[in-house]
Amino acid sequence: MKTAFIHANVLDVLNRTVLFDHTVLTEDGVITAVTSSADTAGYEIVDLEGKYLTPGLFNCHIHVTSTCEGDMAKQSSAPVDRILTALKNMEAFIRTGVTFVRDVGTPDGIALDLRQAVKDGRIKMAPDMQACGTAICMTGGTGRKIIATEVDGEVECRREARRLVRQGVDVVKLMATGGTLTHGTKPGCPELTEEEMRAAVEAAHAEGLQVISHAESNEGVRNAIRAGVDCIEHGDDMDEETVRLMVEHGTWLDGTVSALYCILRGKDKGLPEEFYQKAIDAEGQVYRSFNMAFHAGVPCAAGSDCGSSFCYHDESAIELVIMVEKCGITAMDAMVVGTINSARLCGVEESLGSVTVGKKAHFAVFAENPAENIRAAMDCCMTVKNGEILWQK
Ligand SMILES: [Zn+2]
Numbered sequence: 001m002k003t004a005f006i007h008a009n010v011l012d013v014l015n016r017t018v019l020f021d022h023t024v025l026t027e028d029g030v031i032t033a034v035t036s037s038a039d040t041a042g043y044e045i046v047d048l049e050g051k052y053l054t055p056g057l058f059n060c061h062i063h064v065t066s067t068c069e070g071d072m073a074k075q076s077s078a079p080v081d082r083i084l085t086a087l088k089n090m091e092a093f094i095r096t097g098v099t100f101v102r103d104v105g106t107p108d109g110i111a112l113d114l115r116q117a118v119k120d121g122r123i124k125m126a127p128d129m130q131a132c133g134t135a136i137c138m139t140g141g142t143g144r145k146i147i148a149t150e151v152d153g154e155v156e157c158r159r160e161a162r163r164l165v166r167q168g169v170d171v172v173k174l175m176a177t178g179g180t181l182t183h184g185t186k187p188g189c190p191e192l193t194e195e196e197m198r199a200a201v202e203a204a205h206a207e208g209l210q211v212i213s214h215a216e217s218n219e220g221v222r223n224a225i226r227a228g229v230d231c232i233e234h235g236d237d238m239d240e241e242t243v244r245l246m247v248e249h250g251t252w253l254d255g256t257v258s259a260l261y262c263i264l265r266g267k268d269k270g271l272p273e274e275f276y277q278k279a280i281d282a283e284g285q286v287y288r289s290f291n292m293a294f295h296a297g298v299p300c301a302a303g304s305d306c307g308s309s310f311c312y313h314d315e316s317a318i319e320l321v322i323m324v325e326k327c328g329i330t331a332m333d334a335m336v337v338g339t340i341n342s343a344r345l346c347g348v349e350e351s352l353g354s355v356t357v358g359k360k361a362h363f364a365v366f367a368e369n370p371a372e373n374i375r376a377a378m379d380c381c382m383t384v385k386n387g388e389i390l391w392q393k
Contacts, residue, residue: 001026001027001028001029001044001387001388002025002026002027002028002042002043002044003025003026003043003044003045003046003361003387003388004023004024004025004026004038004040004043004044004045004046005023005024005025005026005046005048005053005363005384006023006038006040006045006046006047006048007021007023007047007048007049007050008021008022008023008024008048008050008051008052008053008365009021009022009048009050009051009052009053009369010022010024010034010052010053010054010355011052011053011054011055011335011355011369011370011371012354012355013054013055013335013336013339013340013353013354013355014340014354014356016332016336016371018052018369018371019034019036021036021050022034022035022036023035023036023037023038023040024053024355024361024363025038025040025043026361026387027387028387029360029361029386029387029388030358030359030360030361030387031355031356031357031358031359031360031361032357033357034355034356034357046389048365048382051365051366051367051381051382052365052366052367052368052369052370052376053355053363053364053365054097054335054339054355054363054364054365054366054370054371055339055340055343055352055353055354055355055362055363055364056097056098056099056100056127056339056352056362056363056364056383056384056385057096057097057098057099057100057302057316057317057320057338057339057364057377058098058099058100058101058102058301058302058338058339058342058343058346058353059093059098059100059101059102059127059302059303059304059306059316059319059342060101060102060104060254060301060302060303060342060345060346061102061104061233061254061256061303061304061305062089062101062102062103062104062303062304062305062306062307062313063103063104063105063106063147063305063306063307063308064086064089064090064101064103064106064111064114064129064307064313065082065083065085065086065089065106065107065110065111065307066085066089066306066307066308067085068306068307068308068309068310068311068312068313069269069270069309069310070266070269070270070271070272070309071181071270071271071272071275071309072146072147072181072307072308072309073145073146073183077107079108079110082106082107082110083110083114086106086110086111086114087123087125087126088313089306089307089313090114090118090123090125090126090127090129090313091125091126092312092313092314093126093127093313093314093316094125094126094127094383094385094390094391095314095380095383095391096314096315096316096317096378096380096383097316097317097364097365097366097377097380097383098127098316098317098364098383099127099128099352099362099363099364099383099385100127100128100129100342100343100346100348100352100362101127101128101129101130102129102130102131102132102170102171102303102346103115103129103130103131103132104131104132104135104171104173104212104214104233104303105132105134105135105143105146105147105148105173106131106133106134106147107134107146107147108134109131109133109134109167109169111129111131111132111133112131112133112167112168112169114126114129114131115129115130115131115170124390125390125391127385128348128352128362128385130170130171130346131169131170131171132164132169132170132171132172132173132212133164133167133168133169134147134148134149134164135147135148135149135173135174135175135214136148136149136151136157136160136161136164136172136173136174136175136192136200137149137150137151137174137175137191137192138150138151138152138175138191138192138196139151139152140184140185141175141178141182141185141191141192142175142177142178142179142182142185142191142214143175143179143182143214144182146182148173148175151196152196153196154195154196154198154199155199157192157196157197157199157200158199158200158202158203160200161199161200161201161203161204161211162203164204165203165204165207165209169209170209170210170346171204171209171210171211171212172200172203172204172209172210172211172212173211173212173213173214173233174192174197174200174211174212174213174214174224174229175191175192175213175214176190176191176192176197176213176214176215176220176221176223176224176229177189177190177191177214177215177216177217177219177220178191178216178217179214179216180216180259180260180263180275180278180279180282181263181275181308181309183272183274186278187216187217187236187237187278187281187282188216188217188237189217189220190217190219190220190223191220192223193223194223194224194226194227195227197211197213197223197224197227197228197229198226198227198228200227201227201228201229202228205228210230210231210347211228211229211230211231212229212230212231212232212233212254213227213229213231213232213233214233214234215232215233215234215235216234216235216236216237216282217236217237218237218238218239218242221235221238221242221246222242222245224251225242225245225246225249225251226245228249229251230251230252231251231252231253231254231301231345232246232251232252232253232254233254233256233303234254234255234256234259234286234305235253235255235289235290235293236260236282236285236286236289237282237285237286237289238289238292238293240292240296243289243292243293243296243298244296246293246296246298247296247297247298250299251298252298252299252300252301252345253290253293253294253298253299253300253301254300254301254302254303254345255286255289255290255293255300255303255323255327256286256303256304256305256319257286257287257290257319257322257323257326257327258304258305258311258318258319258321258322259286259304259305259308259311260279260282260283260286261283261318261322261326262304262305262308262309262310262311262312262318263275263276263279263308263309263310263311264276264279264280264283265310266309266310269310271309271310275309287322287326287327287328290323290327291327291328291329294327294329294333299341299344299345300337300341301337301341301342301344301345301346302319302320302323302334302337302338302341302342303319303342304316304318304319315378317338317370317374317377317378317380318378319338320334320335320337320338320370320374320377321334321374321375321377321378323337323374324374325374331370331371331372331373331374332371332372334374334377335370335371335374335377338377339353339354340353340354341353360385360386361384361385361386361387362384362385362386363382363383363384364377364380364382364383364384365380365381365382365383365384365392366379366380366381367379367381380393381393
């Protein structure tokens with residue numbers, strides 16, 4: 001199939017510029033030209049009439065089977081319910097311009113099967129997906145019995161990481177601190193130790209897999225960095241020394257900066273009081289930490305933590321909005337973080353993340369320029385995956 005997307009204002013995230021009134025040619029799902037003077041004979045024409053065509057958005061921190069309502073621990077655990085919810089959520093991503101997601105924890109690791117079904121083309125209205133299966137936590141730790149398996153000691157940690165690797169996960173996830181949304185745990189307290197995490201990191205790195213870690217406190221982030229973790233999820237409360245360590249180790253930050261903002265919307269909608277208090281305590285720290293890390297040169301990716309309480313799958317781009325409005329980075333920066341940077345974190349930058357000849361034709365289309373007004377990214381007009389329009393208004 002050959003398609004020409006004409007009269008597009010193309011966001012070039014590699015050069016941080018907009019190519020006005022360009023044509024993007026695609027053939028069999030791959031970009032073959034981005035040009036101001038194309039011969040479109042033989043192509044199916046899609047006239048974008050001056051709308052803004054960007055790379056498909058990324059969301060590197062999702063929980064695809066969650067309904068997002070209240071306490072994840074109280075949601076139905078019936079496999080059919082989880083799958084029906086996941087299908088709905090994956091379609092929500094497509095309706096909002098998100099064409100690549102990384103799932104960082106589902107009950108029984110069910111996202112691994114969903115990922116395969118998407119890859120095989122059995123689920124069409126879905127973004128490309130990576131998944132960690134289940135995460136690894138300490139006994140009594142964050143995500144236990146829902147999205148994480150409990151282990152203690154280096155031996156068990158290594159064993160669980162090896163089991164996950166052989167199960168076919170794309171990435172291994174560890175829990176370095178307590179969590180806002182897990183009963184009884186304290187975000188400020190370290191959980192898996194540096195030694196335990198190092199054992200898992202060795203097991204995953206030996207097989208070429210990346211390791212990410214949930215970490216909501218300064219000490220937990222440091223433990224994870226020293227253990228060799230590749231990306232910190234959340235990083236709510238970091239000081240300058242910790243940020244310096246991240247730069248030195250080349251550790252990524254997937255800040256999920258919109259998560260607490262979204263969680264706090266649930267105050268009168270059934271959010272447990274304990275969760276509310278923890279979110280209130282941490283909200284300001286998140287914005288400050290992200291701002292500091294970004295400006296210090298820590299590589300940052302975009303993940304909204306949708307699936308957490310009141311963090312919905314159909315408003316993924318709120319992560320980019322909060323980066324700009326609360327964390328103080330520019331709209332262009334946020335679009336770079338939400339596309340090519342996130343592609344780099346996920347190791348797919350050769351085929352995704354920018355509108356470049358040779359890459360997959362995964363696009364989002366917006367009425368206005370989101371690299372100028374980031375709120376435009378909340379209102380997607382069209383989503384293209386592999387050169388095919390999967391959704392349009
Ligand atoms: Zn999460």
